[in-house]
Structure formats: structure tokens, C-alpha cells
Amino acid sequence: MKIFKYILFVATSLSCVTSSAFAIDSQKDIATLEQKANQNDVETQYKLGMMYKDGKGVAQNYTKAIEYFTKAANQGFALAQYNLGEMYYCAQGIPQDYTKALEYFTKAANQGYASAQYNLGVMYRDGQGVSKDYAKAIEYFIKAANQGDIQAQFNLGMIYMNGPNSVKDYTKSAEYFTKAANQGFALAQYNLGVLYRDGQGVSKDYAKAIEYFEKAANQGNVEAQFNLGGMYYAALGVPQDYTKAIEYFTKAANKGFALAQYNLGVIYRDGLGVSKDYAKAIEYFTKVANQGNVKAQFNLGEMYENGSGVFKNKEKAKEYYQKACLNQLQEGCDAYKKLNEE
Secondary structure (H helix, E strand, O other), rough: OOOOOOOOOOOOOOOOOEEEEOOOHHHHHHHHHHHHOOOOOOHHHHHHHHHHHOOOOOOOOHHHHHHHHHHHHHHHHHHHHHHHHHHHHHHOOOOHHHHOOOOOOHHOOOOOOOOHHHHHHHHHHOOOOOOOHHHHHHHHHHHHHOOOOOOHHHHHHHHHOOOOOOOOOOOHHHHHHHHHHHHOOHHHHHHHHHHHOOOOOOOHHHHHHHHHHHHOOOOOOOHHHHHHHHHHHHOOOOOOHHHHHHHHHHHHHHHHHHHHHHHHHHHHHHHHOOOOOHHHHHHHHHHHHHHOHHHHHHHHHHHHOOOOOOOOOOHHHHHHHHHHOOOOOOOHHHHHHHHOOO
16 A cells, blocks of 8 residues: 655745724713824824724724824824724725835834734745845845744745745754744644755654654644554654554544545555445545546456445446546556457
């Protein structure tokens, strides 16, 4: 049985969801706040901006939010600058304007605001409002990461792992994934498991790989669950344990992960660590065949041709062999041709 390795490269981006928690008891309180804001009290201007942005204590009003954020931002209030940048980025009450977003994020970032530094890293990495610039992206991600920003740490790991050759550095990738993983970030734990499993940027260490895969898997990360199944099946860093392999493959398969479904089909068809169960094999092969997996399509063809767990059905066999053939599997073409000639 072939156990598929699966590597996930997923960078995170900006979120447009924020929330404030300002308690306001009456319209009199609003009037008092507005009076203070009109006297250039910067914290009150920011507070009113958040209230109108989120609709907390007042009816949501993006125009009012922008008005108050702008007043506070013009006085150099970093949180107002950040939120104004977010509104331009997310097109909240105004047309999307990456140039304006960049302007306000930069003002907040220059005051050391980590979330703004992270957002600038994303914009320079993705070329939003600016030309793509990995050096600038790394600069801002590092500033945010050094303040403990978990998303910045993870994205630095991604850039060093999967960026252009000019910045690729697996050792640095492992360093930043470790920082994010130690804060409980599941994707960083998973990717760190991959680095330890494959010996990229770190010495190959199956025990460490399993440790990080388990941490991610316990948070529901499907790729980590799949890879743990593979390691228990193939005895990588642990004694071979089909029961554990089936456990983790099943967790991933139940979330629709096609390679896990395929592996379970093989396990139940061949009786690897369990009694042969053709019905279960067909169930899993069918699920993954419907997702276009060519090997599963071919295996189903064989099972219908040979009557493995089902009544022999030449037409069904031909159907699956043809699917495999159309997906460029020569074995499927050969089997389909053979059945047509009988």
C-alpha cells in the first residue's frame, strides 16, 4: 500500500472582522461622548469610531465611524489609524482603496502597532496597493513577530519555506513555525511536523514530527491526522500500529480528505490490521473515486469485475475502468479495452 505524504502550504491574510466592547447606557452618554470628541479628546474620538463601526451602543454607521477615526488618526492615535486602514482595506462604508489602507497601516505600524505591521507584511507579500516586495513583507512580519504576533510568525515560516529562492531558508522557516507552534497555532504545528519528518531546516526527527502532528491533529487539523495515520502505518518513528493508522485515517476521512479515504479503502480491501471488509473498501473507494481519484476508480473496476464484496458486474467495472482511463491511467485503459473485447 502506498502511503501518501501530504504537505500543506497555506499563508494567512487579513481579517475584516473586529469587535469592540464599549458599554453605553443611554443617548445622554452618546451626547456626552460626542461633546468630548468635538473638543478633540482623541480617545473619545477613537471610542466613538469603534462604536459606530461595530454598532455597539449605537446604530452601525460606517460614515460616522470614518469621521471619528479620521479625527483621531489625524492626532496620531495608532488604533484609529489602524482601524481606518482596515475600513479602506475591507471596503467598509467606502470603496476599497489599498493605497489609503497602506497609508494608514503604515502610520500605525511606525508607532509599533503589531497588527498594522502584520497587515503591511501581507500587502507587500501579495502586492496589494504596492508592487510585490518580499523584503518589505519580511521586514514588517519580523517587526510584528518580535511582538509575539502569531500570524506574522506563521507567515514568516511560510515565506522562508515556500517563497522565491531569493528568500527561501528552511532553518528560518523552522524557527518561526516553532514560535507560532508554541503559541498553539495548528497550521504551524503541522508544517513543523512536515519539516521534522522530511529533515528540512532541522535534522530529520520522526519523534518530533509525531509530536507536532499530534498537537495539530488534536486541534482537528485534517492534514496532521492523515500524516499521523501514514506514520503509524509505515512505522516511521513509532512501532507499526494499524489500529492507530486506521484511527487517524478515519478522522481525516470523515472530514472528506480524499487520500485518507483512499488509504482506508486499501486497508479494508487487503485486511491490513483488520479483517477484510470489501463493503467498507467499496464505500471508501467510491467516496474518493467521486472526487476524481484515478486509483480508486481503477480499484472499483477490479472489485466489480472480480466480484469482491459485490456481485460481478461487467458494466460497472467498465464504467470505472473508463473513468480511470479518461483520467490518464493506462491500466484503466487496458482493463477497459480487455472487457470490451470479451
